[in-house]
Amino acid sequence: xxxxxxxxxxxxxxxxxxxxxxxxxxxxxxxxxxxxxxxxxxxxxxxxxxxxxxxxxxxxxxxxxxxxxxxxxxxxxxxxxxxxxxxxxxxxxxxxxxxxxxxxxxxxxxxxxxxxxxxxxxxxxxxxxxxxxxxxxxxxxxxxxxxxxxxxxxxxxxxxxxxxxxxxxxxxxxxxxxxxxxxxxxxxxxxxxxxxxxxxxxxxxxxxxxxxxxxxxxxxxxxxxxxxxxxxxxxxxxxxxxxxxxxxxxxxxxxxxxxxxxxxxxxxxxxxxxxxxxxxxxxxxxxxxxxxxxxxxxxxxxxxxxxxxxxxxxxxxxxxxxxxxxxxxxxxxxxxxxxxxxxxxxxxxxxxxxxxxxxxxxxxxxxxxxxxxxxxxxxxxxxxxxxxxxxx
Amino acid sequence: xxxxxxxxxxxxxxxxxxxxxxxxxxxxxxxxxxxxxxxxxxxxxxxxxxxxxxxxxxxxxxxxxxxxxxxxxxxxxxxxxxxxxxxxxxxxxxxxxxxxxxxxxxxxxxxxxxxxxxxxxxxxxxxxxxxxxxxxxxxxxxxxxxxxxxxxxxxxxxxxxxxxxxxxxxxxxxxxxxxxxxxxxxxxxxxxxxxxxxxxxxxxxxxxxxxxxxxxxxxxxxxxxxxxxxxxxxxxxxxxxxxxxxxxxxxxxxxxxxxxxxxxxxxxxxxxxxxxxxxxxxxxxxxxxxxxxxxxxxxxxxxxxxxxxxxxxxxxxxxxxxxxxxxxxxxxxxxxxxxxxxxxxxxxxxxxxxxxxxxxxxxxxxxxxxx
Ligand SMILES: Cc1cc2nc3c(=O)[nH]c(=O)nc-3n(C[C@H](O)[C@H](O)[C@H](O)COP(=O)(O)OP(=O)(O)OC[C@H]3O[C@@H](n4cnc5c(N)ncnc54)[C@H](O)[C@@H]3O)c2cc1C
Numbered sequence: 001x002x003x004x005x006x007x008x009x010x011x012x013x014x015x016x017x018x019x020x021x022x023x024x025x026x027x028x029x030x031x032x033x034x035x036x037x038x039x040x041x042x043x044x045x046x047x048x049x050x051x052x053x054x055x056x057x058x059x060x061x062x063x064x065x066x067x068x069x070x071x072x073x074x075x076x077x078x079x080x081x082x083x084x085x086x087x088x089x090x091x092x093x094x095x096x097x098x099x100x101x102x103x104x105x106x107x108x109x110x111x112x113x114x115x116x117x118x119x120x121x122x123x124x125x126x127x128x129x130x131x132x133x134x135x136x137x138x139x140x141x142x143x144x145x146x147x148x149x150x151x152x153x154x155x156x157x158x159x160x161x162x163x164x165x166x167x168x169x170x171x172x173x174x175x176x177x178x179x180x181x182x183x184x185x186x187x188x189x190x191x192x193x194x195x196x197x198x199x200x201x202x203x204x205x206x207x208x209x210x211x212x213x214x215x216x217x218x219x220x221x222x223x224x225x226x227x228x229x230x231x232x233x234x235x236x237x238x239x240x241x242x243x244x245x246x247x248x249x250x251x252x253x254x255x256x257x258x259x260x261x262x263x264x265x266x267x268x269x270x271x272x273x274x275x276x277x278x279x280x281x282x283x284x285x286x287x288x289x290x291x292x293x294x295x296x297x298x299x300x301x302x303x304x305x306x307x308x309x310x311x312x313x314x315x316x317x318x319x320x321x322x323x324x325x326x327x328x329x330x331x332x333x334x335x336x337x338x339x340x341x342x343x344x345x346x347x348x349x350x351x352x353x354x355x356x357x358x359x360x361x362x363x364x365x366x367x368x369x370x371x372x373x374x375x376x377x378x379x380x381x382x383x384x385x386x387x388x389x390x391x392x
Numbered sequence: 393x394x395x396x397x398x399x400x401x402x403x404x405x406x407x408x409x410x411x412x413x414x415x416x417x418x419x420x421x422x423x424x425x426x427x428x429x430x431x432x433x434x435x436x437x438x439x440x441x442x443x444x445x446x447x448x449x450x451x452x453x454x455x456x457x458x459x460x461x462x463x464x465x466x467x468x469x470x471x472x473x474x475x476x477x478x479x480x481x482x483x484x485x486x487x488x489x490x491x492x493x494x495x496x497x498x499x500x501x502x503x504x505x506x507x508x509x510x511x512x513x514x515x516x517x518x519x520x521x522x523x524x525x526x527x528x529x530x531x532x533x534x535x536x537x538x539x540x541x542x543x544x545x546x547x548x549x550x551x552x553x554x555x556x557x558x559x560x561x562x563x564x565x566x567x568x569x570x571x572x573x574x575x576x577x578x579x580x581x582x583x584x585x586x587x588x589x590x591x592x593x594x595x596x597x598x599x600x601x602x603x604x605x606x607x608x609x610x611x612x613x614x615x616x617x618x619x620x621x622x623x624x625x626x627x628x629x630x631x632x633x634x635x636x637x638x639x640x641x642x643x644x645x646x647x648x649x650x651x652x653x654x655x656x657x658x659x660x661x662x663x664x665x666x667x668x669x670x671x672x673x674x675x676x677x678x679x680x681x682x683x684x685x686x687x688x689x690x691x692x693x694x695x696x697x698x699x700x701x702x703x704x705x706x707x708x709x710x711x712x713x714x715x716x717x718x719x720x721x722x723x724x725x726x727x728x729x730x731x732x733x734x735x736x737x738x739x740x741x742x743x744x745x746x747x748x749x750x751x752x753x754x755x756x757x758x759x760x761x762x763x
Binding site: 129132134135136139158159202203204207269270271272281282337340341342343344345346347348349350352354362365366369370372373374377378379382 | 516518519520521544545547550566585586587588589590591594595596598653654655656662664665716719720723724726727728729730734735737738741742745746749751754755
């Protein structure tokens with residue numbers, strides 16, 4: 001990736017900056033900085049604004065309705081979005097299933113689903129994990145049996161984030177029992193309003209509603225909703241892995257938002273004559289996280305340079321995910337520390353509000369524990385790096 | 393140094409554990425929390441009947457005169473079962489502040505011990521932890537003393553009937569001299585109580601005082617030492633709670649990795665997982681040893697305040713690290729509301745903040761240990 005911006009790039013940066021300059025309401029900021037999702041309807045409206053501007057799918061090729069941006073442009077776009085406290089775009093349609101559809105899907109699937117993803121007509125959820133299949137995803141047991149021109153799906157998905165607002169779910173299901181567990185797995189697209197599909201909330205430690213169990217009882221899914229070939233679903237995950245490096249990169253670029261929140265909170269907290277930000281001990285700790293976040297930005301740039309050159313980035317995506325998740329945990333913990341006793345005031349029981357930044361800062365700190373678990377836990381990422389990069 | 397509990401202390405510890413198993417079973421936790429203050433009041437009454445509430449209160453004040461090690465035997469179980477009743481803030485902190493503090497204090501102490509009133513302490517201001525940062529003004533008038541100002545955090549204060557409040561009777565903000573203590577009933581004229589809940593089920597408050605009539609407690613202008621001593625006792629009691637919680641979270645995790653299967657084997661067979669559990673158990677050992685030394689230290693003359701600050705700083709680190717790892721090793725279910733592990737994490741994070749977080753304690757350690 002060329003870090004020296006051309007006059008065109010500079011003009012593009014101005015354009016992006018102008019787009020964000022007046023578009024991000026003040027009341028989004030604390031949520032975004034806490035690494036939490038804005039309400040779905042807000043994210044949908046945001047996605048539509050981007051789509052209207054032609055920027056709905058920044059990482060997609062032009063032929064599928066994307067921007068076709070170079071990694072340099074993507075980097076500019078994400079940097080500006082991050083600087084403006086804009087939220088990350090909701091990724092499950094855009095980064096997870098969209099690219100699989102445009103790589104392996106039928107023409108009918110591409111024509112129907114892709115524009116709907118870009119324009120936020122559909123909210124997608126990811127039905128991969130199950131009670132017995134988390135890190136060991138190949139252990140999934142949800143079955144899809146053929147019956148005429150339908151699959152009949154039975155089983156249970158777990159941790160299906162935003163299933164409660166989703167219109168559709170992409171799910172890994174077992175279409176046959178093979179000796180090798182990775183075989184016989186297929187990827188299907190399920191409408192959430194199909195009869196026999198039931199969503200039950202899972203409440204998490206941060207008291208924000210993110211995720212669910214999804215029960216499937218004789219759910220009939222048209223065979224036409226199979227993506228690619230039957231039994232090849234596991235292999236499509238490879239595309240995902242490739243895309244995930246971009247998701248990791250994008251997410252990592254939003255880390256400075258959280259650090260700004262820490263800084264602001266520390267500046268607000270009175271300490272002796274000055275503020276917490278004047279205290280050298282706190283300052284040093286914040287600097288340490290800021291420095292590590294800069295190192296992560298450098299790793300992201302290198303990853304994107306790989307992408308620009310069409311090179312295999314090996315385990316770098318895993319490395320970025322690993323470092324990002326550790327840093328968001330440290331940054332949100334520092335935020336809580338900056339709030340001091342106010343962090344004990346999670347919610348007001350009487351009229352009046354919780355202290356500034358609460359409860360979002362604490363919710364962010366608690367929810368950040370999830371980042372080293374989902375999308376391949378840190379232990380699994382390390383296994384991947386050990387195997388793929390180090391040959392151990 | 394004696395690291396073992398006496399027979400009596402062992403019985404006490406076991407009785408708290410039985411109570412915890414009955415009344416705060418992990419599987420019923422959400423139901424317990426949903427009961428709110430009502431359930432808490434019932435359990436508080438039961439604790440009074442068992443004699444726990446009067447345990448740390450001096451005999452002269454209707455208590456049993458129990459020492460820090462007795463309190464440790466109680467608080468371990470509070471930690472193991474994550475009981476949210478305000479034991480430390482009433483029976484240790486408020487009791488410490490009020491000990492020998494005059495007629496009203498003595499009367500209230502007896503009633504705390506009987507479970508009839510709850511008293512919380514408003515000591516800190518301005519989003520800080522330092523007890524000498526006091527600007528609430530105590531103004532003498534014909535009708536007695538009146539207090540004006542704000543206390544930003546009162547631990548377990550939401551459901552208290554009375555407040556012990558520090559106020560300035562002389563000197564300037566941040567001076568140790570000139571701080572006095574007062575008693576204020578919840579329904580006092582001019583007092584506004586803003587209540588908050590924390591993520592661990594505890595309920596705190598902020599006090600806004602606007603010429604609130606107050607009864608003096610203890611020696612005028614010289615309350616700083618009394619406050620320090622009482623807060624140190626509260627900190628030490630919290631250490632035991634932290635240790636109980638850490639050990640419980642570690643035990644739950646150990647069970648889980650033995651049963652949870654992925655890739656066809658229990659995840660506890662992965663060496664990475666084993667090493668993490670080893671680190672957790674080392675942290676538990678470190679924290680327990682340090683908690684015992686700090687607790688026993690309190691019974692010695694010239695109790696080491698630097699040691700208490702050090703123990704709080706280190707045990708907070710250990711506690712948070714252990715609880716985080718417990719969540720991590722449970723995977724997704726570790727983050728669920730339903731399972732008790734993440735409740736340990738929430739409590740450990742809040743215990744860190746109570747009476748001064750790790751950084752504050754480290755700074756205090758530097759001051760107190762300076763040659
Ligand atoms: C809030 C949240 C949202 C989620 N959203 C979604 C979603 O939308 N869609 C979806 O499909 N899934 C989702 N997930 C599921 C997530 O991807 C899984 O939680 C994750 O894959 C881990 O699986 P598990 O929870 O079953 O833990 P387990 O796999 O049981 O892991 C338990 C522990 O063992 C460790 N471990 C496991 N195997 C090994 C090994 N071989 N070596 C070393 N350590 C190992 C893990 O790292 C972890 O610490 C979500 C999870 C959460 C918590």
